[in-house]
Amino acid sequence: MYVSHVSLTNFRSYRQVDLELGPGTTVFAGPNGVGKTNIAEALGYLASLSSHRVSNDAPLIHFGADQALVRARIHRAQQAVGLELEITAGKANRARINRANPVRAREIMGIVRTVLFAPEDLALVKGDPSERRRYLDDVLVALQPHQAATRSDYDRVLKQRNALLKSARSAGRLSSSHEATLSVWDQHLAAAGSKLLRGRLDVLDALQGHLSDAYAGLTDGSKAAIATYTSSIAGGAELDDGTAQGADAAPTPEARPLSGLDEGELHELFLEALAAQRGRELDRGLTLVGPHRDDLVLGLGSAPAKGYASHGETWSLALSLRLAVYRALCQDDSRPGAKPILILDDVFAELDVSRRRKLAQVVADAEQVIVTAAVVDDVPEELHGRILTVGPGTVSA
Structure with missing residues (x-):
């Protein structure tokens, strides 16, 4: 092309x-x-x-x-x-x-x-989870353009649900009207969120081998590049922006691998997580579980990349993340040109x-x-x- x-x-x-x-x-x-x-x-x-x-x-x-x-x-x-x-x-x-x-x-x-490499890519390794979520979503849309609608639907429903939670918080109680409406938004959020989550997991499966090969090709190969998806609906990710789940938090479902779950199973797990966090969400006026709280955890060998990788290793890993996308897109459409x-x-x-x-x-x-x-x-x-x-x-x- x-x-x-x-x-x-x-x-x-x-x-x-x-x-x-x-x-x-x-x-x-x-x-x-x-x-x-x-x-x-x-x-x-x-x-x-x-x-x-x-x-x-x-x-x-x-x-x-x-x-x-x-x-x-x-x-x-x-x-x-x-x-x-x-x-x-x-x-x-x-x-x-x-x-x-x-x-x-x-x-x-x-x-x-296109696959674009830029100095801003260092944020994929050193930055907030939002940078890595965006990375996965961008690759998802590149591979499956119709998923742009899924991404938009999730953001729209999340905004509406947060507005309802803030309204209930301001009122100081969850009225029957709030409860009924919240249940409806739970279903919509779980439907869009499970589809987005399933897409991200599929993307990660497509990238894993390419990421490992790309990092080995840019370095001496002494450390393996690893990427693991952690999800708030499965108890494996942060519930709050920048702060880990505290001891006073309501229990979430036990951390479990999600890669083998289909969209329907992810939908049910999402609803369970929303129910478990209902009290905290009303206290905060925010939706605390879902793809918007998840992270892609990057590692080099046995150590996490963030905070442990050298400057050279960080650059190599950031470049490898982009090279993995390039190779996945080449594999997706192998026609000449x-x-x-x-x-x-x-x-x-x-x-x-x-x-x-x-x-x-x-x-x-x-x-x-x-x-x-x-x-x-x-x-x-x-x-x-x-x-x-x-x-x-x-x-x-």
Whole structure:
């Protein structure tokens, strides 16, 4: 897969820029702060409808403009598709496929696949559980685009259920009306949550072997990379943001492996966990169990990665998590010309010479690699392709 043309209008620092690209490696070179990452971000946004840098769309729109446009020509397995994405802050984004009538942005999910490596990836290892939950959900949607609706449904139901819990807390008691409505929201939350949880577990199964192989390939292989899903509905994850389950907490179901449970069994386990935490949830006015409280625990050898891995090990593990996604997507669609586009955003400056070369060797078989770098010499020779110079709001050959 590759993108042959990209046009950005009022996107970040660019009023207007048009880029002709092609298979192989393209290096966007220029000083920090001139807009290299904005190009990488735009390509990644086409695939995921989200940014790796910000949590909302407003910063993506050029200051003073009302809307940003990202247009691209995508080539995948002998097929070419034209995409146009309208980004409007505070409103629903819209898209066009081959200049047809506008559709919901979600309709373009799955047309283009990218795997983006960036310095922000260190948060996958060192950051909060929310970073790792997002990682799993992004991979899930990349593999199964319809799961974007599941993700949205869960977030919507969670918001409604939390609002009800806060209302009951403010009232100082759980009225019969609150009780009946809460039971309904329990069912909706368990239905969406069990589907999302089953999807995450399937994703982890697809990634496990690739993660181990990728980490071994980037290091001396003395430590194995391990990823384990811990779920609040099974008593294995934190119940509160940043604080572990305390001694005064109500009992949750005994920690148990979830990988063998189907969606129906997860649904029942979810309802049991909600019932067990009902009192604490009313006291807090928050939903304390569900996929939004789960974590992906990463380990190197017998020790957890977070807090124990060296800086080099942390970088290698973060890169391995992205490489695992790349290999899983390649396996999912093995047709010639269907490999995801690889985007390496300012990564090589953070790596030592050995890791630079190993990463370059691993990604050399990609059909298209987009690299951003402040210093071209940081990019290994294996990836020295076409070089474009980036200046404030401009790109030139």
